[in-house]
Amino acid sequence: MTQGKGTGTSKSKSRVYHVTKYGADPTGKNDSTEALLKAISDAMKDPGGRFLISRIADVGGARIDLDGGDYLISSPLRFxxxxxxxxxxxxxTLRASANFPADGYLIELSSAKINKSETHKSIRDRLEKQPYSYEYITLRDLMVDSNFRGGGISVTNSLRTSIDNCYISHYTTEGILVQGGHETYIRNSYLGQHINAGGDPGEHNFSGTAISLIGNDNAVTDVVIFSASIGIFISGQANVITGVHCYNKATMLGGTGIYLEFTGLTQTRIVNSYFDFTGIVAEDPVQVHITNNFFLGDAFILLKSINGVIKGVNIVDNMFSGSGQGIEIVQLEGEFKKIDQVVVDRNNVNDMKIRSTVARGVVQGKGSSWTVDFNSTLLFPNLTKNVQYTLSTSDGLFPMHALRSTSDNKVVIESSMATQVSISVVVDQGR
Structure with missing residues (x-):
């Protein structure tokens, strides 16, 4: 390979491309778009016959080095x-100029312009039929400032992409948009439309989405989202969220920490995360696991009916802490008609109202009929799939007894004669 002046490479054929050698201005005073695009273009050139997955040329670990500079760009850095x-x-650092296109992203890991008018389902279906465009692209140690001119980073139909140790701010659409592909990993990063550390007086005006995952098999790990209308939007299957701190926009102001769009099969795991005044919304969730999270400031989980289906949902071992306003930790919107294998249990609650699919009650007294009302605890209305009870007497009588009714989440037990009893009841909506 012949090296020319200004190519950013040496006669030893180094695969490190220093953007300042292409004329990029590290002070941010002058537009560096063309210089950065030339460096990217040179780095993409195939050094000779090696491949990753089929049709993806292995360019040998080429590095585009921003040399610690602050660069002004006026159009997307599209591969x-x-x-x-x-x-x-x-x-x-990459910063959008005042004339950067409002529908663009500073880095576009895409060979074609993104069509924002497509539905999420259409995007997923179309990209699943196409071969992957990229593999093993790493974006790390970057400050991405969208200057309220569109988005930060978009990744389309890429395989095994890493976004690591990035700070993405001032976006109006998405901080990071992932469409199609597989296994985009977003780690150790910070995202916020407005730079703050909570309690921002303009919080009610926060907009945009910090991370949007329109696809399958992605992971968001150890990420802080401090400003956005929606922290993470997910439309796809088998995604995992862990170690995320969402204080992007309080639920009381219309914000959402994580939003799971209906896709038929959700298959998403949300674990070990911190929902700081902002919670989770899940549409028709099917196979969702929400566990070991902390919900602060009346943050709650909303299960939203689209087609009335909820199946294989575990909401267990979380902590909820509120303000004593009677906010329920798990809430329903709309009617669910098909309910199967839903477990909401073992959550500890402070100053909020517990909701569960498992409830326990005790009734004592003399009589021949006893009712235990579980409506204050059970999540679903008029649904009791399993009842276990223990009846003990204290007056030496041993009457016959039976479970008579479970309608309206009330358990009615009757005996053949009046007697002094203590009855313990456990009900379960999830089996």
């Missing part, structure tokens, strides 16, 4: 071609 992999962009 010039599909079919490449094993590339790193790292080590500097």
């Amino acid at each position: 010039p071609m599909a079919g490449v992999g094993n590339v790193v962009i790292h080590g500097g």
Whole structure:
């Protein structure tokens, strides 16, 4: 490979491309778009016959080094071609200029312009039929400032992409948009439309989405989202969220920490995360696991009926802490007609109203009929799938007894004669 002046490479054929050698201005005073695009284009050139997955040329770990600079750009840094992999962009700041297109993203890991008018289902279906465009692209150690001119980073139909140690701010659409592909991992990063540390007086005006995952098999790990209308939007299957701190916009102001769109099969796990005044919304959830999370400031989980289906949902071992306003920890919107294998249990609650699919009650007294009302605890109305009870007497009598009714979440037990009893009842809506 012949090296020319200004290519950013040496005669030793180094695969490190220093953008300042292409004329990029690290002070941020002058537009560096063309210089950055030239560096990216050179880094994408195939060094010779190696491949990752089929049709993805392995360019050998080429690194586009931002040299710790602060660069002004006026149009998206869109990858010039599909079919490449094993590339790193790292080590500097990208800022959108005042004339940056409002529908663009500062980095577009896509060989074509994004069509924002498509439905999420259409995007998923279309991209699943196409070969992957990129593999093993790494974006790390970057500050991405959208200057309220569109989004930060978009990743389309890419395989095994990493976004690591990035700070993405001032977006109006999405901080990070992932469409199609597989296994985009977003780690150790910070996202906020407005830079703050909570209690921002303009919080009611926060908009946009910090991370949007329109696809399957992605992970968001150890990420802080401090400003957005929606923290993480998910439309796809088998995604995992862990170690995330969402204080993007309080629920009372219309914000959502994580929103799971109806996709037929949700298959998402949300674990070990912190929902700080903002909660979770799940549409028709099917196979969802929400566990070991902390919900602060009356943050709650909303299960939203679209087609009336909820199946295979575990909401267990979480902590909820509120303000004593009687906010329920898990809430329903709309009517669920098909309910199967839903477990809401073992959550500890402070100054909020517990909701569960498992409830326990005790009734004592003399009589021949006893009622235990579980409506204050059970999540679903008029649904009792399993009842266990123990009846003990204290007056030496041993009457016959039976479960007579479970309608309206009230358990009615009757005996053949009046007697002094203590009855313990356990009901379960999830089996």
